[in-house]
Amino acid sequence: APIEIKFSHVVAENTPKGKMATRFKELVEQRLGDKVTVSVFPNSQLFGDDKVLEAMLLGDVQMAAPSLSKFQKYTPALQIFDLPFLFNNMGAVDRFQQSPTGQELLNSLRKKGYVGLGYLHNGMKQLSANEPLRVPADADGKKFRIQTSDVLAAQFEAVGGVPLKKPFSEVFTLMQTKAIDGSENPWTNIYSKKFHEVQSYITETDHGVLDYMVVTSAEFWNSLDDDLRAEVKKALDEAIAYGNEEASKLAAEDRQKIIDSGRTEVIQITEEERQLWVEAMKPVWKKFSGDIGQDLINEALKANAE
Amino acid sequence: MAIRNLVSQLEEAILSLLLVGMTFLVFAEVVARFGFNAGIHWAQEATLLMAGWFVLFGASYGVKVGAHIGVDVFVRLLPAKLHRAVTLFAVVLCIIYCGLFLFGSWEYISKMKMIGIEMEDIPMPKWVSSTILLIGFGLLVIRFVQLGWKVLKGEAEGFHFADEAEESMAIARELKEAQEKEARS
Amino acid sequence: MTTAMLFIMLFACMLMGMPIAIALGLSSVTTILLFSNDSLASIALKLFEATTSHYTLLAIPFFILSSAFLSTGGVAKRLINFAVDAIGHVRGGLAMASVMACMLFAAVSGSSPATVAAIGSIVIAGMVRSGYPEAFGAGVIANAGTLGILIPPSIVMLVYSAATEVSASRMFMAGFIPGIMMGLLLMIAIYIAARVMKLPAQPFPGFAQLARSGLIALGGLMLIIIVLGSIYGGVASPTEAASVAAIYAFLVAVVGYRDIGPMKGVPWRRERESLPGAVVRNGAQMLLAMPQSIWHPEVRKVLVDAAKVSMMLLFIIANAMLFAHVLTTERIPHQIAEVIVHWGLPAWGFLIVVNILLLIAGNFMEPSAILLIMAPILFPIATQLGIDPIHLGIIMVVNMEIGMLTPPVGLNLFVTAGITGRDMVWVIKACLPWLGLLLFFLILITYIPQISLFLPEYIDHLRGY
Numbered sequence: 001a002p003i004e005i006k007f008s009h010v011v012a013e014n015t016p017k018g019k020m021a022t023r024f025k026e027l028v029e030q031r032l033g034d035k036v037t038v039s040v041f042p043n044s045q046l047f048g049d050d051k052v053l054e055a056m057l058l059g060d061v062q063m064a065a066p067s068l069s070k071f072q073k074y075t076p077a078l079q080i081f082d083l084p085f086l087f088n089n090m091g092a093v094d095r096f097q098q099s100p101t102g103q104e105l106l107n108s109l110r111k112k113g114y115v116g117l118g119y120l121h122n123g124m125k126q127l128s129a130n131e132p133l134r135v136p137a138d139a140d141g142k143k144f145r146i147q148t149s150d151v152l153a154a155q156f157e158a159v160g161g162v163p164l165k166k167p168f169s170e171v172f173t174l175m176q177t178k179a180i181d182g183s184e185n186p187w188t189n190i191y192s193k194k195f196h197e198v199q200s201y202i203t204e205t206d207h208g209v210l211d212y213m214v215v216t217s218a219e220f221w222n223s224l225d226d227d228l229r230a231e232v233k234k235a236l237d238e239a240i241a242y243g244n245e246e247a248s249k250l251a252a253e254d255r256q257k258i259i260d261s262g263r264t265e266v267i268q269i270t271e272e273e274r275q276l277w278v279e280a281m282k283p284v285w286k287k288f289s290g291d292i293g294q295d296l297i298n299e300a301l302k303a304n305a306e
Numbered sequence: 307m308a309i310r311n312l313v314s315q316l317e318e319a320i321l322s323l324l325l326v327g328m329t330f331l332v333f334a335e336v337v338a339r340f341g342f343n344a345g346i347h348w349a350q351e352a353t354l355l356m357a358g359w360f361v362l363f364g365a366s367y368g369v370k371v372g373a374h375i376g377v378d379v380f381v382r383l384l385p386a387k388l389h390r391a392v393t394l395f396a397v398v399l400c401i402i403y404c405g406l407f408l409f410g411s412w413e414y415i416s417k418m419k420m421i422g423i424e425m426e427d428i429p430m431p432k433w434v435s436s437t438i439l440l441i442g443f444g445l446l447v448i449r450f451v452q453l454g455w456k457v458l459k460g461e462a463e464g465f466h467f468a469d470e471a472e473e474s475m476a477i478a479r480e481l482k483e484a485q486e487k488e489a490r491s
Numbered sequence: 492m493t494t495a496m497l498f499i500m501l502f503a504c505m506l507m508g509m510p511i512a513i514a515l516g517l518s519s520v521t522t523i524l525l526f527s528n529d530s531l532a533s534i535a536l537k538l539f540e541a542t543t544s545h546y547t548l549l550a551i552p553f554f555i556l557s558s559a560f561l562s563t564g565g566v567a568k569r570l571i572n573f574a575v576d577a578i579g580h581v582r583g584g585l586a587m588a589s590v591m592a593c594m595l596f597a598a599v600s601g602s603s604p605a606t607v608a609a610i611g612s613i614v615i616a617g618m619v620r621s622g623y624p625e626a627f628g629a630g631v632i633a634n635a636g637t638l639g640i641l642i643p644p645s646i647v648m649l650v651y652s653a654a655t656e657v658s659a660s661r662m663f664m665a666g667f668i669p670g671i672m673m674g675l676l677l678m679i680a681i682y683i684a685a686r687v688m689k690l691p692a693q694p695f696p697g698f699a700q701l702a703r704s705g706l707i708a709l710g711g712l713m714l715i716i717i718v719l720g721s722i723y724g725g726v727a728s729p730t731e732a733a734s735v736a737a738i739y740a741f742l743v744a745v746v747g748y749r750d751i752g753p754m755k756g757v758p759w760r761r762e763r764e765s766l767p768g769a770v771v772r773n774g775a776q777m778l779l780a781m782p783q784s785i786w787h788p789e790v791r792k793v794l795v796d797a798a799k800v801s802m803m804l805l806f807i808i809a810n811a812m813l814f815a816h817v818l819t820t821e822r823i824p825h826q827i828a829e830v831i832v833h834w835g836l837p838a839w840g841f842l843i844v845v846n847i848l849l850l851i852a853g854n855f856m857e858p859s860a861i862l863l864i865m866a867p868i869l870f871p872i873a874t875q876l877g878i879d880p881i882h883l884g885i886i887m888v889v890n891m892e893i894g895m896l897t898p899p900v901g902l903n904l905f906v907t908a909g910i911t912g913r914d915m916v917w918v919i920k921a922c923l924p925w926l927g928l929l930l931f932f933l934i935l936i937t938y939i940p941q942i943s944l945f946l947p948e949y950i951d952h953l954r955g956y
């Protein structure tokens with residue numbers, strides 16, 4: 001019987017992640033024919049992001065692509081991707097991820113039984129709120145929804161904000177009812193979840209990155225023979241490259257659609273204003289440098305230089 | 307008898323406590339947000355975990371007090387002996403169901419214990435939080451064995467199901483009593 | 492093959508009289524074990540996920556708790572007084588007032604049989620005393636009682652949202668107009684019948700009395716305002732609103748109305764008590780009532796009752812999620828959808844099939860179980876035929892209402908038989924004309940989607956989408 005790869009993810013099929021998974025399925029089945037089959041389960045049909053990693057260890061899911069924040073309990077070093085204003089743009093993120101250090105990070109999950117196979121982009125995060133946020137003082141006392149992450153909580157606390165943890169599914173209602181004031185999301189999430197319809201202002205800060213890691217279980221990965229593994233990895237790399245292209249295209253498109261919708265005002269901040277945000281949030285780096293490793297942070301900063 | 311009573315009270319206390327705890331935690335989040343402009347970052351994980359414990363712990367209590375619902379209009383049409391035989395078979399299937407879950411839970415929990423990660427916001431290993439699977443299905447087995455024994459001895463014929471109609475009649479009785487009291491005074 | 496296996500197992504288990512939750516779980520687990528290579532460990536994980544990661548589902552125990560506090564005869568009496576004062580003076584007014592009382596009680600309680608028991612046991616006797624035929628009163632109440640699941644908040648709607656991931660707040664909004672419409676339809680029918688049968692009217696008690704009974708009833712009715720107001724007015728999500736409702740209901744029942752708990756029977760003002768004295772005494776007693784409630788047997792009974800019902804529903808839902816998981820991984824709804832689309836069945840024809848299917852199911856099973864089994868199957872087909880999920884939800888709820896009035900399993904029939912002391916045949920006959928009205932209403936709801944969709948869409952429009 002052919003080897004079955006179940007790819008479980010939590011988004012729709014027409015998103016960059018969904019398209020990447022579908023492309024991976026096509027490539028594998030085209031090239032490996034009857035040796036490997038790939039079944040893609042979108043929309044949390046199989047498991048949500050919280051439990052999919054556990055299911056992977058049980059051998060019932062072979063691949064998934066949760067956001068990088070989901071791995072922080074497994075390796076604290078991965079918190080690096082949540083540090084505010086670490087990367088200037090997606091180019092820098094990509095350079096760091098592709099660098100030897102970035103690739104090394106993929107292996108940091110081995111002790112827990114996982115193998116990182118590659119990074120998949122979503123995009124740079126923007127700040128949204130029901131009042132204009134131009135300088136850090138504007139965020140003072142405001143409630144921001146965050147993903148579970150100590151770094152992100154510290155980031156909002158650094159500007160006097162109140163970080164609130166709420167399930168993604170409730171965020172729209174809570175924004176609409178002004179129970180929470182703001183949030184941080186990449187353009188694609190803002191557009192697909194219609195947050196721009198319930199948030200009056202979006203500040204284009206590019207202050208952080210929200211990316212995914214494509215991951216498999218070490219047990220499964222080692223069970224493939226070397227040739228097959230290389231073929232699968234090659235197909236995955238191509239699919240990821242395609243997914244990343246789609247992600248950057250979509251981010252630009254969605255940003256434009258949000259501006260065109262007229263439902264929200266997109267605020268461009270000046271370089272001086274941006275600098276104020278950087279100064280306010282940068283102390284967060286120091287706080288987590290012990291967990292993450294100062295060397296790693298320095299390596300990441302190098303990616304900005306090129 | 308005294309022990310049985312104590313066990314019942316304990317089960318009821320645990321269930322009530324979990325229910326009240328969930329209600330207060332979600333309420334406290336609303337109050338914190340509006341009254342104090344603050345969040346309780348561990349509240350969501352704690353509430354959801356309590357919900358899981360509430361359901362899985364409660365399932366066996368539900369069998370004991372007949373809180374589950376089912377379709378028994380057909381089996382009731384059978385002659386008593388046949389009815390009991392069918393029920394006995396169904397009880398065995400229920401125990402198999404529990405057995406499958408006990409086995410699966412054991413594997414799942416041992417694996418989680420092996421990797422040893424913590425929950426997101428509560429400083430507790432993940433495997434500890436899921437031990438309720440073993441506790442819950444273990445208790446459920448006990449309750450089904452008890453039920454099977456009762457059926458075998460002829461003390462019960464079928465599953466005892468919750469009857470919303472019967473429970474609603476409590477209000478009618480309460481009103482009737484009140485009316486009679488009024489009439490007397 | 493897999494599909495057949497799944498459904499045969501499910502029905503066999505249910506027919507044997509197994510708890511529905513376990514019938515759903517066992518048939519799913521067996522199917523998974525036989526036809527896929529998933530491990531038991533991952534099925535256990537899936538069940539654990541089903542019980543611990545659905546935040547919106549928590550609204551169910553909270554609403555059940557709040558309705559447990561407010562489903563007392565005391566609350567029912569206050570609502571009836573208010574309704575009689577409001578429309579009792581019209582011809583057939585007592586019957587109309589009963590319908591109104593049912594609608595109000597429905598809004599706070601969410602349980603249909605509880606509505607029939609609470610309102611019915613007072614007003615049917617009252618109607619007979621005022622010269623109505625008993626069958627008339629019984630039929631009206633059994634029918635109006637079904638509104639409990641249509642007028643928000645409604646547990647059945649929350650269950651539908653859980654099964655389909657349709658927004659619970661939109662479902663609530665969608666039930667509002669149909670609920671009021673059904674109530675009005677009943678009242679119009681009563682008015683016509685009253686003219687023909689020359690039924691009596693009550694004297695109008697005056698506006699002062701109306702205002703007073705309205706104020707008294709407001710304690711309970713505030714719950715609707717709190718729930719809907721905080722969801723739509725911008726304070727909280729449905730789950731959070733439900734927790735606020737539960738705490739409010741406790742306060743109303745224990746320190747407001749004092750129907751249950753440590754302050755039961757304690758008057759707000761004793762004879763010859765000074766106003767400041769009463770304020771101080773009440774304040775102290777209320778404070779004291781909080782810790783006393785923990786040990787009070789009546790309060791604890793409400794908690795245990797609510798816990799039993801919530802746990803039972805959530806356990807069914809968790810197992811139904813396993814069932815839905817098998818359905819989706821086996822692409823069963825897609826296959827059924829393809830067959831139906833292949834038949835060339837138009838949306839209206841599909842809706843006839845849906846109604847017939849649900850009416851049959853309603854004869855044997857309880858609403859939440861039917862929804863959990865049927866919704867995941869019908870939902871994808873409806874989407875493909877261009878039927879709005881909210882509209883489908885309301886159709887399903889109205890079908891569930893009818894199911895409460897049809898034998899052999901019809902909860903409202905049982906309760907009506909209980910409170911009138913008559914046999915089932917008598918009750919069924921009494922309900923029959925009104926059941927016809929409900930069927931007519933179902934046709935309206937089915938073929939005029941705007942009745943259900945107008946309010947949620949209007950609210951969206953107000954917000955500028």
Ligand code: NA
Nearest residue numbers: 597601642644
């Ligand atoms: Na209701």
Ligand code: NA
Nearest residue numbers: 853854894900
């Ligand atoms: Na029925």
